Amino acid sequence: xxxxxxxxxxxxxxFPTGEAGRLFSDTAAIRAMLLVEGALAQAQGKLGxxxxxSAAAIQRAASEIQxxxxxxxxxxxxxxxxxxxxxxxxxxxxxxxxxxxxVHWGAxxxxxxxxxxxxxxxxxxxxxxxxxxxxxxxxxxxADAHAKTPMAGRTYGQHATPTSWxxxxxxxxxxxxxxxxxxPDLRDGAxxxxxxxxxGTAAALGPHAAQLRADxxxxxxxxxxGRSWHVDRGPLLRIADWMSQVIATLAAMGHxxxxxxxxxxxxxxxxxxxxxxxxxxxxxxxxxxxxxxxxHQFTGLxxxxxxSGIHQHQRDGSAWFPEWLILxxxxxxxxxxxxxARALSTxxxxxxxxxRRAVDATGMVHAExxxxxxxxxxxxxxxxxxxxxxCQTADQTRQSLADAAQAAFPDLPDGLFDPxxxxxxxxxxxxxxxxxxxxx
Numbered sequence: 350x351x352x353x354x355x356x357x358x359x360x361x362x363x364f365p366t367g368e369a370g371r372l373f374s375d376t377a378a379i380r381a382m383l384l385v386e387g388a389l390a391q392a393q394g395k396l397g398x399x400x401x402x403s404a405a406a407i408q409r410a411a412s413e414i415q416x417x418x419x420x421x422x423x424x425x426x427x428x429x430x431x432x433x434x435x436x437x438x439x440x441x442x443x444x445x446x447x448x449x450x451x452v453h454w455g456a457x458x459x460x461x462x463x464x465x466x467x468x469x470x471x472x473x474x475x476x477x478x479x480x481x482x483x484x485x486x487x488x489x490x491x492a493d494a495h496a497k498t499p500m501a502g503r504t505y506g507q508h509a510t511p512t513s514w515x516x517x518x519x520x521x522x523x524x525x526x527x528x529x530x531x532x533p534d535l536r537d538g539a540x541x542x543x544x545x546x547x548x549g550t551a552a553a554l555g556p557h558a559a560q561l562r563a564d565x566x567x568x569x570x571x572x573x574x575g576r577s578w579h580v581d582r583g584p585l586l587r588i589a590d591w592m593s594q595v596i597a598t599l600a601a602m603g604h605x606x607x608x609x610x611x612x613x614x615x616x617x618x619x620x621x622x623x624x625x626x627x628x629x630x631x632x633x634x635x636x637x638x639x640x641x642x643x644x645h646q647f648t649g650l651x652x653x654x655x656x657s658g659i660h661q662h663q664r665d666g667s668a669w670f671p672e673w674l675i676l677x678x679x680x681x682x683x684x685x686x687x688x689x690a691r692a693l694s695t696x697x698x699x700x701x702x703x704x705r706r707a708v709d710a711t712g713m714v715h716a717e718x719x720x721x722x723x724x725x726x727x728x729x730x731x732x733x734x735x736x737x738x739x740c741q742t743a744d745q746t747r748q749s750l751a752d753a754a755q756a757a758f759p760d761l762p763d764g765l766f767d768p769x770x771x772x773x774x775x776x777x778x779x780x781x782x783x784x785x786x787x788x789x
Contacts, residue, residue: 355681363639369476369684372469373677375418381465382435385569386452387411389544392564396557399451406448414442429666432458455546455553459579459664463543466676467571470588471540473680474532480687481529481595482789485522487694489786492518496779499768500616500704501714506608508707508714511768514699515779521602522782526789528595535591539584542566545577548663580665582658585676589654592683596644599690603640606697610634616704620696636689636696643686650679708768712750715766716740719754722765726758 351357354364371377387408394404416438424434432453440449453461496515501508544562545551551558559575566573578584609617610632619634657671708714716736723732735757743753751766764770 353678353681355678355685363635364643364685365688366681366684367476367688369473369681372473373681377469378431378465379416379418379421379435381468382432382461383411383414383416383439384468385461385464385565386436386439388568389456389565390451390454392561392568393451393454395564396561398555398557398561399454400448403448403451406443406445407452410439410443410445414439416442429670430458430462432461435461455551455555455558456544457547459669460543460545463579464565464569464571467540467542467584468569470585470680471536471571473684474536474540474588476684477592477595477687478529478532480684480691481525483691484687484694485525485529485786485789487691488518488522488525489783491515491699492522492779493783495699495701496776496783497769497772498699498701498704499708499772500699501708503608508711510717510773511708511714511771511775513772513775513779514701514704515782516772516775517605519779519782521598522786524598525595526782526785528591528598529789531591535587537572539587540571541574541578541584542569542571543578545579549577549579551577579663580660582660582672585672586654586658589651589676589679592679593647593651596647596683596686599686600641600644602690603637603644603693606637606693607634607641610637614703614707616700616707618698618700619693620698636693640686640689640693643682643689647679647682647686650675650682654679705768709749711743712752712766713740713743714768715750715771718765718771719750719761722762723758 351359354360355366355370357364387410390399390404390407390411393399394401416435420438421431421434424437425431428434436453440446440452443449443452492515494515495518496513498514499511500514500517502510502512542562542565544554544558544565546553546558551562554561563573606617606619608614610619619632619636653671653675657668657675659665660668719739720729720732720736723735727735736754739753739757740750743750746753749766754766755761
């Protein structure tokens with residue numbers, strides 16, 4: 350198989366990345382860096398740092414020139430960074446040495462690479478937001494329809510108390526709304542321009558370095574952090590943390606759906622399921638399984654990114670290089686999970702009749718309600734003990750808890766064993782999600 354499933358024709362449909370995949374290619378990286386070089390020249394021309402005529406020529410060339418990534422391979426291998434080769438090739442392609450000499454004036458490789466990366470990460474976040482909004486809308490639509498659809502709540506894989514399918518959907522949707530609402534602050538606190546020169550001091554950028562950085566940020570639509578962040582990888586870690594929170598929620602959704610599609614549960618069916626090569630009866634929950642697998646990969650990548658953020662002195666190749674290895678995979682892992690979750694949110698269908706049968710089969714989901722109902726006639730510890738014994742009796746005699754309890758206590762309250770009366774705040778939780786999603 351390919352070194353990365355995201356570059357594999359064989360696995361492209363199992364781990365699709367959509368438009369995000371195009372952001373993490375050599376061509377996209379070069380295009381982003383050229384945009385930065387063009388915007389830098391434009392800002393320097395306006396401040397009189399370089400001739401305005403040269404600035405205009407550089408900016409125009411940056412939007413027109415195409416550079417083959419392979420042409421930079423030798424230089425990158427020798428220098429450990431692609432920008433020296435990129436600048437040399439750009440100057441050559443301009444065919445105007447009187448203007449080309451001002452390309453990359455006072456900047457350093459990291460300024461161009463990091464700022465170009467931020468342009469791509471901005472688009473990556475925009476694509477993620479679009480996916481999240483679509484997922485939230487789909488979950489909210491079903492939560493509204495099933496706010497009062499009873500099903501067994503499960504803890505440790507066992508029946509707990511009644512809940513509703515709408516509340517389950519809300520449990521996934523609410524943190525996804527949190528993630529969308531966190532994006533403005535994330536963009537402000539992470540999508541930064543970098544312009545600090547060779548060792549972070551901006552010495553070669555002249556007395557207007559701060560103004561130049563601010564103008565470059567404005568020109569590119571990024572934030573000016575007001576300082577150098579060459580060895581502060583906090584912006585990237587903040588983006589990774591945001592992605593981590595999203596993918597954790599998606600993985601919880603995927604993991605739960607895998608359980609709900611199990612043969613002996615079958616409370617949810619998927620619009621598209623996988624087949625076995627030898628077992629005709631199989632309908633494998635491929636998409637939710639892929640989300641869980643992607644979340645496992647993301648966890649490992651996130652740890653690696655943390656380690657790559659530890660730089661020595663003013664720049665450290667041994668820390669910076671791993672970032673190039675890890676960050677694209679991390680972003681594409683996140684994008685692929687979102688792609689699956691978007692399809693899953695519109696393709697899954699609850700089997701409401703099966704959900705009700707599961708609740709009524711043993712009635713054990715009503716044990717908590719029964720224990721509280723019995724406190725009208727005995728202490729709480731005694732009520733719990735009596736309920737525990739009734740559960741054991743029902744299990745041993747293969748009858749429902751309702752039958753066992755009513756035989757022992759004929760005057761129990763009406764609705765005690767009706768799940769529609771025992772869902773607590775579940776319908777309200779579902780409707781709160783629907784309302785919040787509508788306001789997003």
